[in-house]
Amino acid sequence: MTEALLTLSGVHTHIGRYHILHGVDFDVPRGRTTMLLGRNGAGKTTTLRTIMGLWPASQGSIHFDGARIDKAATPDIATSGVAYVPETMAIFSDLTVKENLVLAARAGAPDERRLEWMFGFFPALRKFWLSRAGTLSGGQKQMLSIARAIVEERKLLLIDEPTKGLAPAIVSALIECLKEIARSGATILLVEQNFRVAQDVGDLVHVMDSGRIVHSGAMADLAADDSLQKRLLGLSLDSHQ
């Protein structure tokens, strides 16, 4: 078993008076792509935001790369090596593509070789390097949002529904991009509603329901078990292909 880079143990999260996470436990092994699946409202986004410190855990512990981070501030979690791509993309639309990436590169100017590597699968970013990010299309904004997370090497990428609202052709290409990022050795925790994407890029899977993990295992096993999919996710793989 690969060593866990991230471990959540009994994590509870409250947002105001709402109790969203009810004791979430799972590991994210180093160098693998782990999917976090579940129906709408299961608590997937809350889990990512709790890991990132944006909504603090009220109970339980989160360990990342050997250090406990559940009480740490968001900037400290980010500088320890966690990159976050939110569901909303949250690009800075008033800034150019270049400026978005300059901000994301904390160590200084973005590394030229890494930029070239990124431009290999996100060529539109080179093309619109000096354009305001707010003028990009939805797909291009998603590219920029992911590029911001990988412009420097990070230990863990938290990516929240990157294919949401994108055209099928863009989704297919994005799957290849995520695979390329995974091949570079990145550890990814990916929230996804699109089962085809999950099946294509995921090594492992955790399924959430009502703020709890209800299934953990290999992605291939879940993809091969139609009845398990129906029970856990209320879907049939066939209907999503």
Next chain:
Amino acid sequence: MSAIDTGAALPQQKTDYIPVLLPIALALLAFPLVGSFSTWTTLTLAGLAMGMMIFAMASGLTLVFGLMDVMNFGHGAFVAVGAYVAVVAFAPMGALMQSPSLAANLMALIPAMLLAMIVTGVAGYVFERLLVRPVYGQHLKQILITMGGLIVIEQLLYATFGPQLNPLPLPAALRGSIPLGAAAIEKYRLLAVVVGLIVFLALQFTLTRTKLGLLIRAGVENGEMVEALGYRIRRLFIGVFMAGSALAGLGGLMWALYREQAHASIGGEMMVTTFIVIIIGGLGSVGGCFIGSILLALLANYAGFLAPKVALISNIALMVAVLLWRPRGLYPVTSR
């Protein structure tokens, strides 16, 4: 590997020059109404100078609101503190101030400006820690507590310096006017234009050419994401609050010298004007604040000359007109 190239041409990003042209259009419109070229020149330059001073006072407020979402009604307190720093700082420098040499005057004026900015910057730090920090995200409480802060600081100034007007004579070399054809341009107003332009250019340079500026602009748009990238937005908040307070202090010193007197109520009196300016400009927009300041000052000057009673409502009328045209101001930045 498949590459995502959704490289269809982007919609052309149009630079919005219309707000920039507004002050020019206003000046040209006023010219035939004023009639005399010399009077028009005097009014226009006086308006520009007044606009620059208002900009210095308001620019910090727009940044604080844009980045921190804080309605700081105490901003005027730093204007008043800046004015009183001038009173204190100039007292031992009477010889330099009274010298007919511009260089000697500037040797008194520049350190006083820096001192005003330092004192108000530090005051801003204390204000943010004590009053603003406990009420982040609570607009009603922000308004109440910062108004309270303004009143407390005003009363402290009264208690320290007395209720009387404190005379603040202009440096000798900056008194009087420079003839420009048939028009006369007050020397101090020229200095105000220079200082205002320096502040504007420095702010623009910082915001557009430095990483700190990128962080501020990004923070105005999405502070949470700036934190998720590893930057401490709280520190940025404090820095911007201090800078905003320091600029208010500089504006207060310039405004007090313009009026040749300092009084604790000077800040409170300017609050309505500064709020109008940042609303006209678009909350959080330095460029909009700059244009709004000039527009407001030019309109006030022309209206004051052509129809003094109209001048009483010119600020509000301008705000209403701009907001009817562009409800989020000339250059909207934040979605708030």
